[in-house]
Amino acid sequence: SAVISQKPSRDICQRGTSLTIQCQVDSQVTMMFWYRQQPGQSLTLIATANQGSEATYESGFVIDKFPISRPNLTFSTLTVSNMSPEDSSIYLCSVEVRGGTELFGSGTQLSVL
């Protein structure tokens, strides 16, 4: 089965700065997703990372705030731009494996001061 790694695992950032989160999978996958999990909440899909084209964003999320790259079928990055304390959350990447199920990275715990 596929192995997925995400980094950094956690970071503390200053207001107004940006953080780029990386997600690497050890085999080629078509579908890769980025989620946000706010404290005490469930996962909310931010966007689908598409290889070779712009990411597909869900309602309430925009490219200027959450730019995503997907240069190949094994790697993606999510940037959280111009951060504010409201962006403090866990960010998770996932890939679709067989039958519509998803394999998740271990997450990035982001705290914005």
Place this chain on the structure above:
Amino acid sequence: SQKIEQNSEALNIQEGKTATLTCNYTNYSPAYLQWYRQDPGRGPVFLLLIRENEKEKRKERLKVTFDTTLKQSLFHITASQPADSATYLCALAKSGGATNKLIFGTGTLLAVQP
């Protein structure tokens, strides 16, 4: 839009008992429904998938049922152990689009007491 409801309160049970967690959805019935386990500081881990034409699915001590009339899935852990303590999330596919994007419930925290 589709909404998913899970017991927001923690479920506390004694070791050896059966834990039953509930997932209700409000809109269309999905082609399938999934259950995930999430431990603190970790990403969710897939447990079971049940399709709309399946009433029940089992895997070792886990059992999932799916009632499209009630718009409900039940997740059972038999002979529960303290190691089963975690948050359990149900998820189902969003409607429309070319991909099976998932929406997740808020999860139920299960605590199994020794």
